[in-house]
Amino acid sequence: MIFLFAGYETTSSSLGFLAYNLALNPEVMTKLQQEIDSTFPNKGAVDYPALNQMEYLDSVINESLRLYPIALRLERVAKATVEINGLVIPKGTVFMVPLWVMHRDPDLWPNPEEFKPERFSKENKDTIDPYTYMPFGAGPRNCIGMRFALVMMKLAMVEILQKFSFAVCDQTEIPLEMDIQGLLMPKRPLRIQLVPRSDH
Known part of the structure; x- marks a missing residue:
């Protein structure tokens, strides 16, 4: 139960930020919809193996999580005293990693403020230091629900973008003002439009 409910708000917030990023970057959304339409023609049923092969969808989600990591920071505790570059870190010291x-x-x-999914393309992602991008943490204590959350996000986006497009409206806040809490969220509700697709 914890596995399911702990991921509810975090995943829904991530989907909200992703929809916002796509509304602000229609050329990215169009390219993503082209990948969706070619992977699942005629608004076809979504299946897991094909969903996991969608490279551009993967890049889009990764870039959205880079800009809006739900956990603003990670904390770890030193299990032993260690010296790094002449600095002694005593056992028990609490570290904070500021993800934002x-x-x-x-x-x-x-x-860094630009939404560029190409950063995470197959050609580029091997050049990224894994410890500079940690929306789910890293190492043995990374988020246990990471794969589940990513599959849910992919499935939701494909299902929505098969039938609709995201668009900004008069009430869309640009840029977003963030709330200062434990988890990242906008100060006011995200407001964008869902526009039925007429291209197919």
């Missing part, structure tokens, strides 16, 4: 800041560091991500 790290995911938007221009030294790690050129033009």
Whole structure:
């Protein structure tokens, strides 16, 4: 039960940010819809093996999680005293990894505020240091629900984008003002439009 309910708000928030990013970047959404239409022609039923082969969908979700990681920071405790570059870190020291800041560091991500899924393309993703991108944490204590959450996000996006497009409206807040809480969320509700697709 914890596995399912702990992922409810985090996954729904991630889907909200993803829809927002697609509404603001219609060229990315169009390219994603082309991949969806070619993978599941005629709004066909979605199956797991094909869903997992969708490279652009994977890149789009990864880039959205880079810009809006639901956990703003990770915390770890040193299990033993260790020295790194002359700095002694005593056993029991609590570390904080600031994901929001790290995911938007221009030294790690050129033009970090831009939504560019190509950063995570098959050609580029091997050049990314895995410890500079950690929306689900890393190592043996990473998020136990990561794969489940990603499959749910992929399935929801494909089902919606087969029939609708996201678009900005008069009430869309650009840029978003964030709330300061434990988990990342906008201060006010996300407002975008769902537009029925007329292209097929």
